[in-house]
Amino acid sequence: MKAIGGSGVPIEVLLVEDNPGDVRLTQEAFLDANPSVHLHVASDGVEAMAFLKREGSHSHDPRPDLVLLDLNLPKMDGRQVLAHIKEDERLKTIPTVILTTSDAENDIAKCYGLQANCYLTKPVQLHAFEALVRSINDFWLTKARLPQTP
Amino acid sequence: MPLEVLVVEDSSGDIRLTREAFRDVNPFIHLEVAHDGVEAMAFLRRQGVHLNAPRPDLILLDLNLPKMDGRQVLALIKEDDTLKTIPTVILTSSEAEADVLKSYQLQANCYLSKPMHFEAFHALVKCINDFWLTKVKLPQQRDNVDEPEPGAHAGYERSPKKSRGTKSGGTKSGATKSGATKFDATRRNNESDRRQRSAH
Numbered sequence: 174m175k176a177i178g179g180s181g182v183p184i185e186v187l188l189v190e191d192n193p194g195d196v197r198l199t200q201e202a203f204l205d206a207n208p209s210v211h212l213h214v215a216s217d218g219v220e221a222m223a224f225l226k227r228e229g230s231h232s233h234d235p236r237p238d239l240v241l242l243d244l245n246l247p248k249m250d251g252r253q254v255l256a257h258i259k260e261d262e263r264l265k266t267i268p269t270v271i272l273t274t275s276d277a278e279n280d281i282a283k284c285y286g287l288q289a290n291c292y293l294t295k296p297v298q299l300h301a302f303e304a305l306v307r308s309i310n311d312f313w314l315t316k317a318r319l320p321q322t323p
Numbered sequence: 324m325p326l327e328v329l330v331v332e333d334s335s336g337d338i339r340l341t342r343e344a345f346r347d348v349n350p351f352i353h354l355e356v357a358h359d360g361v362e363a364m365a366f367l368r369r370q371g372v373h374l375n376a377p378r379p380d381l382i383l384l385d386l387n388l389p390k391m392d393g394r395q396v397l398a399l400i401k402e403d404d405t406l407k408t409i410p411t412v413i414l415t416s417s418e419a420e421a422d423v424l425k426s427y428q429l430q431a432n433c434y435l436s437k438p439m440h441f442e443a444f445h446a447l448v449k450c451i452n453d454f455w456l457t458k459v460k461l462p463q464q465r466d467n468v469d470e471p472e473p474g475a476h477a478g479y480e481r482s483p484k485k486s487r488g489t490k491s492g493g494t495k496s497g498a499t500k501s502g503a504t505k506f507d508a509t510r511r512n513n514e515s516d517r518r519q520r521s522a523h
Binding site: 259265266268276278281282285286288290291292293294305308311312313316317318319320321 | 401404407408409410418420423424427428430432433434435436447450453454455458459460461462463
């Protein structure tokens with residue numbers, strides 16, 4: 174579990190991603206786009222749920238303002254993580270953005286059915302990936318109103 | 324391929340600004356307007372005069388509405404298995420923290436506050452277009468799904484023939500019956516779509 178960030182009121186983002194290359198690209202893109210973002214990383218679905226429920230070593234971790242969730246994850250699948258988040262009265266208000274390489278129509282429909290807040294596909298090209306992270310920052314962390322931590 | 328956006332809004336000034344802003348940023352958007360919550364639900368359920376209404380790709384929902392409140396509309400959308408997959412963005416002048424929290428509890432896809440000034444409103448509509456209607460993958464119209472999940476509601480079976488459905492269905496029926504070929508065809512479409520986007 175790592176955190177990056179800078180000055181200002183921190184915005185806590187949980188990235189659930191098992192690919193170290195994608196983790197690094199996301200960290201670097203957020204550092205460029207918004208130094209107030211604290212990016213926390215869970216590398217599988219079980220760790221993501223422990224982080225969100227503040228279990229074990231995560232008892233002092235913050236509640237994320239936004240979750241970026243990959244679908245294909247070890248231990249517990251991203252679809253299951255999404256279902257757990259949206260079934261939990263305390264967690265369901267956290268905007269959960271699917272960020273995955275899958276562009277299968279079934280995955281898109283399934284995730285909106287499970288009440289994912291939005292579904293984004295990871296671009297293959299580096300500059301497009303950086304642009305997508307900037308878009309996530311500009312839209313979700315700048316324009317959208319996020320619920321305050323209850 | 325037109326994108327269908329349903330704006331649920333009672334202020335005629337805001338409707339006009341939204342229409343003009345979308346016309347500027349994306350001429351492929353087909354904007355439909357419901358002026359109160361009851362009309363919004365009739366549109367979504369294709370009742371009465373809305374029998375041939377398209378299924379929206381995105382809903383922009385105000386909270387304070389006559390006849391039926393936006394919070395009730397949101398709750399009804401997100402309780403309905405055929406409607407809940409339509410991304411529903413709250414667009415309201417309310418800044419109240421309680422409204423933000425309540426909307427996310429009811430599974431609004433996102434909450435945006437309407438800016439006071441025209442330029443900022445225009446910029447927000449551009450932002451909605453650039454993010455929700457450009458970057459985000461929206462669910463395909465249920466009419467187009469080849470193999471609906473078992474037990475899926477069939478509320479849209481009586482849907483009218485839509486240009487959107489015809490186009491996409493045409494691509495798929497052009498492939499052979501082999502699932503792999505179908506998948507490849509879909510992937511190719513997606514990849515060319517992605518290339519087009521990255522070229523911009």
